[in-house]
Amino acid sequence: MDATQFLLYMAQPESESLDFKREPWNLSDEYAKSRFIKDVVCMANAFRSEPAYILVGVDAPPGGQRSICPIERHIDDAELQRIIKDKVDPIPSFLYEHLVVNGQPVGVLSIPASTRRPHKITKDYGVLRKAVVYIRH
Numbered sequence: 001m002d003a004t005q006f007l008l009y010m011a012q013p014e015s016e017s018l019d020f021k022r023e024p025w026n027l028s029d030e031y032a033k034s035r036f037i038k039d040v041v042c043m044a045n046a047f048r049s050e051p052a053y054i055l056v057g058v059d060a061p062p063g064g065q066r067s068i069c070p071i072e073r074h075i076d077d078a079e080l081q082r083i084i085k086d087k088v089d090p091i092p093s094f095l096y097e098h099l100v101v102n103g104q105p106v107g108v109l110s111i112p113a114s115t116r117r118p119h120k121i122t123k124d125y126g127v128l129r130k131a132v133v134y135i136r137h
Contacts, residue, residue: 001053001108003101010058010066016136017043017052020060024075024107033083034126040084042136043111044092044119051113057106070104080109087125090116 001009012018025036043052059069077096085091094111118133128134 001097001099001110003099006055006099006101006106006108009053009055014060016046017048017050019043019054020058020066021054021056022059022069024056024071024073027075027079027083031126034128036080037084037087037125038128038134040092040094040109040111041088041119041121042134044114045117045133045135049113052111054109055106056109057104068101068104068106071106074098074105074107087122087128088119089122090119092119
């Protein structure tokens with residue numbers, strides 16, 4: 001995704017394939033990590049043929065104007081991959097990338113459409129429960 005695409009997606013409503021986060025996930029504790037895993041799994045399990053995106057660094061107040069909220073710290077994609085790998089089966093594909101939009105640092109988590117659904121939680125962890133199939137609707 002490039003800056004132009006990021007801005008185009010920012011203008012779209014949230015859906016089963018698009019979500020906005022003001023800040024990156026705080027991966028300092030089990031609860032926060034489990035929220036990240038749930039976000040990815042919900043989108044990976046959604047029935048769709050196009051990629052899904054979580055745009056990070058977007059202030060999206062309900063009913064209000066969206067704006068870019070610059071990210072002060074980025075998360076490393078390898079760290080995100082490590083967090084999810086032993087907690088979901090099959091492991092969903094995703095990629096976290098850093099971007100600069102209008103001179104401000106943001107991020108995008110891309111989740112391709114999955115042909116390996118359902119992605120199930122393999123153990124109780126934070127807000128997640130073993131064998132549950134989470135989906136975004």
